[in-house]
Amino acid sequence: MNFRTLFPRKIAFIFLLLSFSILSSGIQEYSLPEVRKVLGAIEKMESEQSRGDKDSLKKIVITEKELNSYIAYRIETEKEEIMKELRLKLFKRNKIEGKVLIDLRGQKIPEFIRPQMILFFGGKLEVKKGRVRLNVKDLFLEDQRVKPTILDLILDIASKINKTEASSMDDWYELPYGIKDIKTNRQKATFYY
Numbered sequence: 001m002n003f004r005t006l007f008p009r010k011i012a013f014i015f016l017l018l019s020f021s022i023l024s025s026g027i028q029e030y031s032l033p034e035v036r037k038v039l040g041a042i043e044k045m046e047s048e049q050s051r052g053d054k055d056s057l058k059k060i061v062i063t064e065k066e067l068n069s070y071i072a073y074r075i076e077t078e079k080e081e082i083m084k085e086l087r088l089k090l091f092k093r094n095k096i097e098g099k100v101l102i103d104l105r106g107q108k109i110p111e112f113i114r115p116q117m118i119l120f121f122g123g124k125l126e127v128k129k130g131r132v133r134l135n136v137k138d139l140f141l142e143d144q145r146v147k148p149t150i151l152d153l154i155l156d157i158a159s160k161i162n163k164t165e166a167s168s169m170d171d172w173y174e175l176p177y178g179i180k181d182i183k184t185n186r187q188k189a190t191f192y193y
Contacts, residue, residue: 030070034070038069068087090189091185098120104154179191
C-alpha cells in the first residue's frame with residue numbers, strides 16, 4: 001500500500017498538527033491496529049467526500065492513543081530528520097499539551113541552539129473559516145520556560161534542511177478539503193466533515 005498516494009499530505013498534516021504531545025524518551029512506539037484505525041478513518045473521509053455526500057455534517061472520532069500511534073508511525077515511515085518524537089495530550093475545549101523531541105545533530109545551526117531538545121508546550125487549537133492553528137500559550141525547553149519564538153527558529157531551520165518555505169507557529173493552515181471543524185475533548189479529537 002503506497003501511503004503517500006492514498007492519504008494526501010493536507011489531511012495528514014492536521015493529524016500531525018494535533019500530534020504535538022507528551023513524549024517518552026527514546027523511540028516512540030506505535031500500535032499497528034491503532035494506526036490502521038486512523039488510516040481507515042482518513043480513507044473513509046476521503047471516500048465520502050469523493051462521492052459528494054455533503055447533505056449532513058459527519059464526524060470521525062480519533063482517540064489520543066490512536067493519534068499518538070499514527071504520529072509515531074508517520075515519523076518512523078517518513079524518516080523524519082528533525083522531529084524524532086511527538087505526542088499529544090488532548091483536553092476539553094481544544095486545549096492541547098505536548099512534548100516533542102527535536103534532533104538537530106549534524107545540522108548547521110546557530111551555536112546558541114541545542115542540537116537535541118525536548119520541548120513541552122500547552123496551547124489551544126483554533127479553527128476559523130476553514131483554517132487551523134495551534135496557539136501556543138506555554139513553552140518549556142526541558143525545565144526552563146522559553147518564548148514561543150524558539151519554535152519559529154526551529155521551523156526556519158527545518159525549512160532550510162527540507163528546502164521548503166519557512167512557516168511560523170502563528171500561521172493559519174488550510175483545513176483539508178471537506179473538514180469543517182475540529183474539536184478536542186479529554187483524550188479524543190473529533191473531526192467534522
